[in-house]
Amino acid sequence: MDQIIQTRNFSKSYGENLAVDDVTFDVLQGEIFGYIGPNGAGKSTTIRSILGFIRPSKGNITVFGLDSYKDANLIHEKIGYLPSDPIIDPKYTGREALDYFDSIRQTKSDQFRDYLVEVFDCDLSLRISTLSRGNRQKISLIQALMFRPQLLVLDEPTSGLDPLVQLEFNRVIKQLKDDGITVFISSHVLSEVEELCDRIGVVRDGVLVAVETTKTLKDQAKPNIKIEFSEKVPEDAFSNLKGIGEVIFEGKNVVAEITGDIDQLVKAASAFTVKKITSTEPNLDEIFLRYYES
Amino acid sequence: MIKTLIFRTLRDQKITFFYWSLGISLISLLLMAFWPVIESEADLMQQYMDALPEEMLAIFGGASNITTPEGYLNIELMGFIAPIVFMIYSIHLAASFIGGEEEKGTLEIILSLPITRYRFIAGKYISFVIILLIFAIIFGIILMIGSTLFSMGIENLFLFLASINVMVNALVIGSISFFVSAYTGKRNLAMAVGAAWGIGGNILVGLTSLVDSIEPIKYLIPFYYYKGYYQDVGEDVLTHGLALLPILGLIFSAAILFLGSLIIFSRRDIK
Numbered sequence: 001m002d003q004i005i006q007t008r009n010f011s012k013s014y015g016e017n018l019a020v021d022d023v024t025f026d027v028l029q030g031e032i033f034g035y036i037g038p039n040g041a042g043k044s045t046t047i048r049s050i051l052g053f054i055r056p057s058k059g060n061i062t063v064f065g066l067d068s069y070k071d072a073n074l075i076h077e078k079i080g081y082l083p084s085d086p087i088i089d090p091k092y093t094g095r096e097a098l099d100y101f102d103s104i105r106q107t108k109s110d111q112f113r114d115y116l117v118e119v120f121d122c123d124l125s126l127r128i129s130t131l132s133r134g135n136r137q138k139i140s141l142i143q144a145l146m147f148r149p150q151l152l153v154l155d156e157p158t159s160g161l162d163p164l165v166q167l168e169f170n171r172v173i174k175q176l177k178d179d180g181i182t183v184f185i186s187s188h189v190l191s192e193v194e195e196l197c198d199r200i201g202v203v204r205d206g207v208l209v210a211v212e213t214t215k216t217l218k219d220q221a222k223p224n225i226k227i228e229f230s231e232k233v234p235e236d237a238f239s240n241l242k243g244i245g246e247v248i249f250e251g252k253n254v255v256a257e258i259t260g261d262i263d264q265l266v267k268a269a270s271a272f273t274v275k276k277i278t279s280t281e282p283n284l285d286e287i288f289l290r291y292y293e294s
Numbered sequence: 295m296i297k298t299l300i301f302r303t304l305r306d307q308k309i310t311f312f313y314w315s316l317g318i319s320l321i322s323l324l325l326m327a328f329w330p331v332i333e334s335e336a337d338l339m340q341q342y343m344d345a346l347p348e349e350m351l352a353i354f355g356g357a358s359n360i361t362t363p364e365g366y367l368n369i370e371l372m373g374f375i376a377p378i379v380f381m382i383y384s385i386h387l388a389a390s391f392i393g394g395e396e397e398k399g400t401l402e403i404i405l406s407l408p409i410t411r412y413r414f415i416a417g418k419y420i421s422f423v424i425i426l427l428i429f430a431i432i433f434g435i436i437l438m439i440g441s442t443l444f445s446m447g448i449e450n451l452f453l454f455l456a457s458i459n460v461m462v463n464a465l466v467i468g469s470i471s472f473f474v475s476a477y478t479g480k481r482n483l484a485m486a487v488g489a490a491w492g493i494g495g496n497i498l499v500g501l502t503s504l505v506d507s508i509e510p511i512k513y514l515i516p517f518y519y520y521k522g523y524y525q526d527v528g529e530d531v532l533t534h535g536l537a538l539l540p541i542l543g544l545i546f547s548a549a550i551l552f553l554g555s556l557i558i559f560s561r562r563d564i565k
Contacts, residue, residue, distance in 0.1 A: 051406055054563040073410045081406035091306065103298040104407045143403065228450035 001028040004151055004182045006051060012045050019045045020204045021060070025121050027184055030176055031203055034197035034214075035186040042206035043186040049154050050184070063151065079106075080137040080149035080244040084156045084186075086140035090129035094122060094139045101143045110184035119168050121239045133160040145172065152183045153177065158192045170196055221287050224264065230273040237268055295409055299417035300424070307425055319436045321379065325370045326440035329363060336361035342403040343369070363446035364532040366436075367456075372532070376460045377520065378432070384426055384468030385488035391418040391472065392555075393481035396565060411560040415476060419552050421469065430461030441552060448532055456531045457460050463520035463545045469551035472541070476555035479565050493515070502507070519543045 012020045021032035027033040037043050048054050049061055049256040052072025061068040063075045066291045090095045102108060117124060121140040128136060138159040144152060152173075158166050172184060173196055185256055187193045190200070192212060222245060229252050238247050243260030269277075319545040332339055360367035369473050391416070395401040405414065436455035441448045471488030475481060495517035503522065512518040519540035524530050529537070 048564070053402070055406065073408055076406055076408040079406065081403070083399075083402045083406075085399060086403060088400075088403065089306070089400050100298070100302055101403070102409060104404070104409055106295055140403070190295055 004029050004064060005184060006062045006063075007032075007046070008052075009058050010046070010056060010061055011058040012042075012047065012049060013057045019206055020032060020049075023203070023206075023208045024059075025201050025208060027182060028029060029182055030177065030180050030195050031198040032173065032183040032185060034193045034200040035184065035203060036188070036189070036190050036193070036200055037186075037203035038188050040186075041203045043188075043203060045206075046208050047084075047153055047184070047205070050153060050190055051076075051079070058258065079148040080152045082140055082144040082152075082154045082157050084159075086137065088128050088136065088139060088143075090127065093127050093133075095162035097139060098124065098130060098143055098146065102147070102158050105147060107147045110278065112148060112283045113142065116142045116145055116172065119172060120165060134162060134165070137161055139167065141169065145176070148176070148179070148181070150181060152181060152185075154185045155185065156187055157185060158187065158189075166192065170292065176279055217287055222259060224255050225258055225265065226253060226278045226280065227265075227269050227274055228253050228276040229269075230275055237271065238265070256257035295419045296413050296420075298419050299409070299414065299470045301524075303391070303418060303421035304424065307421075310427070311425060314350055314379075318376070318379050318429070318433055321375060322371060322433065322436050323440050324444075324446050325375070326367070326446065327435075328370075329444045329446055330361040332360065332366055333363075337397065353366050363441070363448050364530060365450075367402045367446070367448065367532055368530055371454055372460065374496075374519065377463055380429070380433075380464035381467050381489075381492040383429065384422075384464035385471045385485050385492070387422055387425060389475050389481045389484035389488065390474035390558065391422060391475065393475035393479050393484045396479035397481050405564060412556055415556050415559050419472065419555065423465065424473065425464055426461050426468065431487075433457040433460070443535075452532050452535055455536045459520060459536060459541065462541060462548070463517065465548045466516040466544050466551070467495075468547045473551045473555045473558070476559040477562070507534050516544055516547045 003026040004026075007025055010020060010023045022195065023042075023046060025033075029050075035043050035046065042252075045054070049056055050063060050068055052068045052075065052127055052288065055069045058071075064078060066075055068075060093102065098113065112173060116122075116165050120142065122142065124137050126135075129137065131139070135177050137157075141154075144154065158169060171186060173185075175185060177196075183196075185193055194200075198292065199211060199213050200217060201208055202212075232252050233249075233254065235247075235249055238244070238254060238256065241247075241256075241264040243258065244265050245257035245259040247257070248255040254269075336500075339360050392401070395404070403412070409417075413477055435456040437453040437457060438450045439448070440446070441453055467488055470491050473482040474487045475484035478484065493513045499512050499515055499518045499522045502509045502515075502518075503525070512522055523537065523540040524534075527537070
């Protein structure tokens with residue numbers, strides 16, 4: 001499979017502040033690659049370097065085999081980009097703005113633009129200055145998607161979108177992926193993009209700490225069982241149980257990490273009065289917190 | 295692609311342009327409307343002018359014969375007010391074209407489109423020149439109307455050339471702001487440097503005519519080629535037209551600043 005984006009030992013520093021440190025990863029053709037990290041982790045710096053807005057201090061980035069900085073103009077012909085804080089001149093109406101971007105690209109967006117306008121429920125006749133944050137985000141998303149780019153680079157695309165529009169956004173992105181488009185998507189909230197991503201890179205303090213498939217990450221996340229007892233239970237009754245990982249005691253409650261069969265846990269619990277048992281699904285955000293904190 | 299950028303930039307500026315044009319037209323016509331009064335009190339006005347300190351006259355564009363229409367227009371409009379209005383408008387435009395867009399954040403989406411930074415800068419600079427040129431043409435037409443209305447009798451060609459002269463001077467000062475804006479992406483800094491250069495240059499050229507030891511400095515200041523040069527050779531644009539050397543000097547300075555902007559913007563990080 002072709003590499004659409006290749007970063008090799010990419011670093012960017014501003015004076016003494018190292019924003020991105022020695023980052024190496026590939027984004028493959030047709031995949032959706034999530035770039036996840038907390039605010040200030042270096043996600044936007046990486047994205048802006050992919051777009052050629054900033055020059056790497058060390059290492060290099062290639063997109064479609066071209067140097068991201070020197071050949072930015074050629075690369076931009078194939079990229080749809082949504083900045084983290086997209087700002088369109090507030091004087092324009094949505095339609096004027098999209099027409100302007102179209103004419104700079106020397107393209108004429110086909111019915112796909114109309115389709116996106118309908119899906120995201122946009123009113124293009126309104127001035128950008130009168131739109132809410134979410135509606136401005138929708139117009140910016142449409143400008144990135146409307147010409148069916150070969151590569152989509154989306155920096156925090158779901159921020160400001162309501163849940164219904166987020167669902168539509170996910171649907172459109174999956175549809176574009178089915179058409180063979182590659183997507184690079186950043187977010188600081190994994191749960192917003194985990195449904196979309198084939199692979200995920202976790203970035204912390206400018207360092208890429210992991211690149212895994214979403215499935216591998218999910219496999220690392222273990223479900224929990226929470227048992228509420230009528231009274232506080234002795235901790236040694238739940239130690240060294242087969243199929244059970246970490247056990248946390250919270251007052252009269254026990255939260256057990258499930259790593260295998262729960263037979264021994266159920267038997268241990270049956271020695272006491274159980275009021276309630278609840279199971280918690282794997283939570284990828286917890287995995288990420290571990291990466292962030294490690 | 296570059297045409298789209300230019301048309302859109304011009305369109306974006308049309309309301310601001312209208313108010314600036316209205317402003318310079320009203321100021322010009324108002325000042326010219328006083329000419330019949332000045333003419334009737336010519337001796338008194340000349341005595342008043344002669345009584346002013348040489349230093350003050352130097353800063354406000356040098357001594358002129360206020361009893362002639364050309365001298366009156368030089369003192370009241372072309373020596374100070376018109377270059378200042380053109381300069382402020384030029385700085386405002388030039389600083390907002392890159393620094394303004396970068397600070398607002400609108401630059402990011404535009405530069406993600408397949409337009410090279412060279413073309414972007416060229417498109418913005420061409421728009422800047424076109425706006426200033428149309429502004430100068432309107433100013434020239436207003437001068438011609440005022441000259442006819444208030445019986446000043448100045449040749450239309452010289453009025454037009456004087457408006458071109460003031461425009462080219464503003465072009466150089468605006469180009470300094472354009473360069474700072476392209477280099478730093480900071481609108482306010484670009485405006486401050488342009489204004490300091492424009493006003494400082496004006497004052498400095500005036501001072502060089504008073505202090506012999508700093509006189510050679512004037513040849514390095516673009517503003518000298520707007521007015522000081524003509525005073526040195528005993529001419530003025532309203533009476534003799536434009537001289538080739540100073541106007542080419544100003545255009546050359548603007549071209550160098552434009553080239554500098556082009557190079558610097560294409561090699562720096564976008565904030």
